[in-house]
Amino acid sequence: MSVPTDGDEVPVLEVRGLVKHYSSGSRLTRDRRVVRAVDGIDLTIGRGEIVGLVGESGSGKSTVGKCVTRLTTPTAGTIRLLGRDITHLSRARMRPLRSQVHVVFQDPFSSLNPRMTVEQIVSEPLKQHGVGSRRDRESTVGEMLEKTGLARELRSRYPHELSGGQRQRVALARALVLRPALVVADEPVSALDVSVQASILNVILDLQADLGFSCLFITHELSVVEFISDRIAVMYLGKIMEETTRERLFREPQHPYTQALLSAAPSADPAAVRAQERIILSGDIPSPAAELPGCPFHTRCPVAVERCRTERPALTAKADPEHRTACHLVTADGAPDLQALARA
Amino acid sequence: MTAAVSAVVPARPRPQWRRIARRFLHRPMAIVGLVLVLAFIALAVVGPMLTSDPDLQDFQVVLSPPSLAHPLGTDDLGRDVLARVANGARVSLLAGVVSTAIALVVGITLGLISGFYRGWFDAVLGRIVDVLLAFPFLIFAVGLAAILGASLTNVIAALAISQVPAVIRIARGEAMSIRDQEYVSGAIADGSRDGAIILKYVLPNAASAFIVQATVAIPAAIIGEATLSFLGLGVQPPNASWGILLTGAQQYLAQAPYLAVFPGLAIALTTLGFNLLGDGLRDALDPKGHR
Numbered sequence: 001m002s003v004p005t006d007g008d009e010v011p012v013l014e015v016r017g018l019v020k021h022y023s024s025g026s027r028l029t030r031d032r033r034v035v036r037a038v039d040g041i042d043l044t045i046g047r048g049e050i051v052g053l054v055g056e057s058g059s060g061k062s063t064v065g066k067c068v069t070r071l072t073t074p075t076a077g078t079i080r081l082l083g084r085d086i087t088h089l090s091r092a093r094m095r096p097l098r099s100q101v102h103v104v105f106q107d108p109f110s111s112l113n114p115r116m117t118v119e120q121i122v123s124e125p126l127k128q129h130g131v132g133s134r135r136d137r138e139s140t141v142g143e144m145l146e147k148t149g150l151a152r153e154l155r156s157r158y159p160h161e162l163s164g165g166q167r168q169r170v171a172l173a174r175a176l177v178l179r180p181a182l183v184v185a186d187e188p189v190s191a192l193d194v195s196v197q198a199s200i201l202n203v204i205l206d207l208q209a210d211l212g213f214s215c216l217f218i219t220h221e222l223s224v225v226e227f228i229s230d231r232i233a234v235m236y237l238g239k240i241m242e243e244t245t246r247e248r249l250f251r252e253p254q255h256p257y258t259q260a261l262l263s264a265a266p267s268a269d270p271a272a273v274r275a276q277e278r279i280i281l282s283g284d285i286p287s288p289a290a291e292l293p294g295c296p297f298h299t300r301c302p303v304a305v306e307r308c309r310t311e312r313p314a315l316t317a318k319a320d321p322e323h324r325t326a327c328h329l330v331t332a333d334g335a336p337d338l339q340a341l342a343r344a
Numbered sequence: 345m346t347a348a349v350s351a352v353v354p355a356r357p358r359p360q361w362r363r364i365a366r367r368f369l370h371r372p373m374a375i376v377g378l379v380l381v382l383a384f385i386a387l388a389v390v391g392p393m394l395t396s397d398p399d400l401q402d403f404q405v406v407l408s409p410p411s412l413a414h415p416l417g418t419d420d421l422g423r424d425v426l427a428r429v430a431n432g433a434r435v436s437l438l439a440g441v442v443s444t445a446i447a448l449v450v451g452i453t454l455g456l457i458s459g460f461y462r463g464w465f466d467a468v469l470g471r472i473v474d475v476l477l478a479f480p481f482l483i484f485a486v487g488l489a490a491i492l493g494a495s496l497t498n499v500i501a502a503l504a505i506s507q508v509p510a511v512i513r514i515a516r517g518e519a520m521s522i523r524d525q526e527y528v529s530g531a532i533a534d535g536s537r538d539g540a541i542i543l544k545y546v547l548p549n550a551a552s553a554f555i556v557q558a559t560v561a562i563p564a565a566i567i568g569e570a571t572l573s574f575l576g577l578g579v580q581p582p583n584a585s586w587g588i589l590l591t592g593a594q595q596y597l598a599q600a601p602y603l604a605v606f607p608g609l610a611i612a613l614t615t616l617g618f619n620l621l622g623d624g625l626r627d628a629l630d631p632k633g634h635r
Contacts, residue, residue: 071529091532098535110526115548124544125534174534 010083012181012214013045013068018077020063024289033289037063039238039296040077042315043216045182050208050215052229052246054222054261056285060238061218065186068216069103070094082181099129102175106187108167112159112174118145119155122173129178144173147210148203165196169203176207184216189224201228222265226250234258237296238288240315244323254318254325254335257297263339277342295327303329303336367628374624380617384610388437391430398427399582409602416606419589420596428584429606435496435585437614439578440566443500444558447507452554454508455515456542460523469512476509485568489577499578503565514557518550525549552626559622563615570611586611 020038037060045051055061066072068079070086079087081101086094102125105111112121119141126137145155148169159167168188175183185204189197205228208215217228225232226246233243234257242255253259260279267276281300286292295301298308307328315326329336368374392398402422410417416425458466476484488502522528523546531541570587572578579585581592586607593603 069533071532091538095535095537098533101533103530103533105526105530107526111530113527113531113545113549116544124531124536128535128537128540171530174530 011044011046011080012049012082013043013216014078014080014083015041015043015064015068016078016080017042018064018067018079019075020060020067020072021075035289036060036238036291037288038067038074039288041235041238041240043233043240043243045214045216047181048208048212048214050217050228050230052225052232053216053218053235054220054225054232055235056220058237058285058288059235060288061220061235062186064235065103065184065216065218068182069101069184071103096129099125099178100180101182101184102178102180103184103186104168104171104175104188107191108164108171109159109191111171112167114159117156117158118150118162118170121159121170122177125174125178131178140177141173144177145170147176147207148173149199163196164192165200168192168196168200172200172203172207176211176213179211180213182214182216184218186218187220188217190219190221197224204228222262234261237285237292239296239326241297241327242323242325243315244320248320248323252335254323254330255297255327256301256303256329256336256338259338263342277339279338279342302338302341305329364628368624371624371627373620374628377617377620377622377624380613381621384433384437384614384617387430388433391433392427395427395430396424398423398431398584400424400427409600417600417602419592419600419603425589425603425606428589429586429610432584432586432589432607433610435573435579435583436566436569436587436611439496439500439503439569439585440562440614443503443565443568444507444561446500446504447511447561448554448558450504451508451511452515452547455512456519456546456550458512459516459519460538460542460546462520466516470516473509473512477513479506481506481510481564482568482571485572486575486577489572494577494580496579499569499572502572503568506568507561507565511554511557511561514553515550518553519546522546522549552630555622555626555629559618559625562618566611566614 018038018041019036022035022037024033024035039060041064043051043053043064053061053064063072067074070079070089074087077087078085081097084097086097089097116124119138122141122144123137126132126140131137132140142152142155145152150166150169150173154162154166159170162170171188188204189200192200201224204215207213217225219225229246231243231245232249234241234249234255236257242249242253242258249258250262253262260281263276263279279302281302283300286296286299292299294307294309294311295304295313298304301308305328311328313326313328315324317324318330319332325335327335400423402418404422405414405418406420406422408414408418408422414424414426416429419425419428454469458469479487484506485502488505489499492498492502519542525545528541528545531545536544566586569578569585570590573585573587574591576591579588581588589607590604593600593607596603
């Protein structure tokens with residue numbers, strides 16, 4: 001295999017300056033609109049690391065997932081998978097590398113071929129990459145389904161005969177059957193019942209511990225990223241606002257947007273809820289079609305200053321190299337505290 | 345809890361074809377359709393061996409109504425109508441089934457490729473299909489048959505060619521909608537080749553549309569063959585086809601209506617049979633169907 005042997009030296013995924021623009025409107029008339037779904041992001045995922053990518057809907061997080069798995073071609077930037085530049089590989093050149101990256105989609109009702117049985121779905125990656133004999137594949141598929149906690153009897157079933165949770169287990173088995181280095185999970189539990197969500201998240205964590213893959217976990221639910229991620233990147237309007245370890249992000253969020261996001265998350269602890277002021281942002285997320293100067297968050301940020309409206313802040317580490325924030329107001333000396341502001 | 349779950353799960357899963365057969369056999373109308381189609385195939389295959397010579401003229405019994413000797417009566421030349429209907433079944437079924445099969449193979453191949461890849465191939469093929477679809481099916485077939493000349497092979501060719509544009513249109517639409525499904529993205533992420541995606545994902549999910557198309561197209565082609573023969577552009581007399589029998593019958597509608605009734609009934613029942621069979625197959629092949 002083309003996997004570099006120098007271990008931890010090469011990150012599993014290295015994204016630099018990723019841009020994805022979609023253009024809409026007529027090609028003939030002047031009213032062409034460019035939607036900046038992803039507008040220059042950097043992201044690195046190490047071996048065995050689970051990185052959570054959180055953001056509101058429309059923040060571009062799913063587009064990042066599509067670019068990384070090369071289900072779409074980025075407009076600019078570079079994507080390196082295990083050190084190899086895959087940014088502009090053609091479908092045919094990308095094909096052999098697909099054994100190293102797979103994806104789990106949000107909706108398990110539409111992501112599985114309704115005309116294939118569970119067994120066929122899970123063995124398809126093995127078949128397409130010519131792995132093993134028929135019998136080998138059968139046992140690999142059986143092993144994988146067992147790992148995801150799916151009953152043996154369900155193998156000859158069709159996706160519509162399964163529950164949402166069972167389907168997502170099938171999707172997980174299909175994504176992992178080739179033992180890829182990276183799995184992109186695009187809102188894998190958002191379509192499921194809350195009771196099923198926890199069991200799927202636990203399966204992902206167990207499998208990760210067992211197989212050691214890296215994971216880009218995309219979601220809009222803070223409780224989910226808090227449960228699953230080692231590191232978290234917060235996205236807003238196509239850009240990463242803040243990126244740090246899970247503990248740090250939840251303990252001391254620096255970016256005003258992250259602070260607002262965390263204060264909006266429901267909590268089961270009434271004392272914590274009472275102690276916390278809810279920071280209410282005015283307005284909606286601006287249209288990604290509009291070109292916005294300065295910080296993308298300045299239209300809704302309660303502490304924005306003149307500089308925020310004109311100059312785009314870079315994602316940099318201020319005090320701690322592990323904690324990077326894209327905000328002019330965050331300095332080595334500290335960050336604005338929206339909680340205190342809301343209490344005042 | 346576990347007991348309840350395992351009770352729902354069948355001990356040994358049935359193979360796929362048996363599930364499909366089971367679902368098909370649970371539909372009475374589908375069985376009626378199958379029986380009708382099989383009956384007419386049997387009539388076409390075995391009938392001519394059991395009946396008398398369809399060209400044998402017996403001027404003693406010209407235009408006689410149905411009797412024991414001639415169950416469906418005789419025509420203006422004293423030929424046995426049953427023998428002629430049975431021989432006509434060969435021509436009609438052959439023309440209907442073979443022309444539709446050719447049109448489906450050609451049309452599905454071109455349509456799926458065109459809809460899956462889009463691009464210049466789709467643009468060019470799309471415009472050609474637009475032009476061809478401007479002609480009504482029968483007018484197009486009549487024109488082609490007139491150019492090709494009257495023979496059974498040419499009738500089949502004319503009917504096949506005139507069906508292709510409609511099949512391309514349907515296949516293209518199916519391919520376009522299916523290629524945007526998330527399970528196709530999943531197949532790309534699996535590392536599937538385009539050919540595998542078209543054969544394993546697009547074609548099976550479009551199959552019910554093609555079955556419906558086939559069950560409409562076969563009867564239409566049978567009627568098309570009858571029309572071409574009726575107009576003298578198809579099989580030539582004294583050879584029998586259902587269309588030719590109808591042509592001969594029209595002069596004697598007042599004296600011997602059964603001459604038109606039996607070939608007409610054959611056409612109607614075959615059409616009905618294929619339609620019912622198609623509905624049943626479509627439902628049985630849909631994995632979301634019950635049972």
